[in-house]
Amino acid sequence: MSQASSHPPLTPQFCFSTTALRDFLRLSRSTIDDSITQNLNALLAPSRSGFDPSSTSSRQSQPPGKRQIDQQSCKSFKENVLFPSWQARSDVLNYCAGVATSEDPDDPDILARQIESERDRERVVDERLDPYSARFYPQEARTEMLANIVRNERSVENIVRTRTWSIIGERCGVSRDGWGDALDRWRKGRETNNELLR
Structure with a gap:
């Protein structure tokens, strides 16, 4: 299973180096979102139920790519890999948006x-x-160019997250919430946990 991506140190130079900014976003998306089916397939653990030799004598009605994943594995993946990766990308885009709107x-x-x-x-x-x-x-001005890049990357991020969330909904069970609501709930839960640890 993939690991959550964390963002590099945030500096104005990182944002103005649009190649580094786009490379971080591309790498994070390819590791988590673009390979979401593989990440979810890794959650299926057929060895837990043991090997059934009779399973090879008949054709399986559902391919492994469409089998439902147990709720606990899905929840763990979302809370420990998916949402932290999305949050890291949001942090980078929010920081760079702030750099783009400040004086240079x-x-x-x-x-x-x-x-x-x-x-x-x-x-x-x-x-x-x-x-x-x-x-x-x-x-x-380079702040204007950065603002355009951030705006475009936010649009891409919305598309990527919507697609990923629909695949998770198919494989983990239908969720009534959109990805934005689920991410906000995770953020609030994390803030509450951090306050309790203080």
């Missing part, structure tokens, strides 16, 4: 953007001579 005094391209903006103000445009001369595409 260390932006290496700020001077180049200021010069580009000044040149654009001084430019004389005669659209009769060149109708495309009025085009100006200012360079995006």
Whole structure:
């Protein structure tokens, strides 16, 4: 069974290194969500009931990939692997969203953007001579680029979690809650446990 993914140390440099940010999210998703069927199949333990030699003499009506998993194994997987991984990814996206909305005094391209903006103000445009001369595409600040990446990754995260939750619902039994409600309940339970340990 897979282990819960934990996030790397959160720094603005980690967020602005969009390759590192996307690699973390991709690796976490591939380990937990993209291989959810394999993770759930690992919870099936046919050895617990013992080997029945007669099981090989007839065809099984349900393939192993569709068998129901006992509730305790499902609960343990959700609480110890799935939800902590989702929480780690949420923590990273929330942190990077905060970085994207804060001021960035260390932006290496700020001077180049200021010069580009000044040149654009001084430019004389005669659209009769060149109708495309009025085009100006200012360079995006890295906080704006990061905000776009975080927005896109949150959309992907929503799709991935919805798909994963539907597979868990099929294999572990139908849950009335959506993945958001279940994750919130797990977070509250964890906070309560942490308060009791203090």
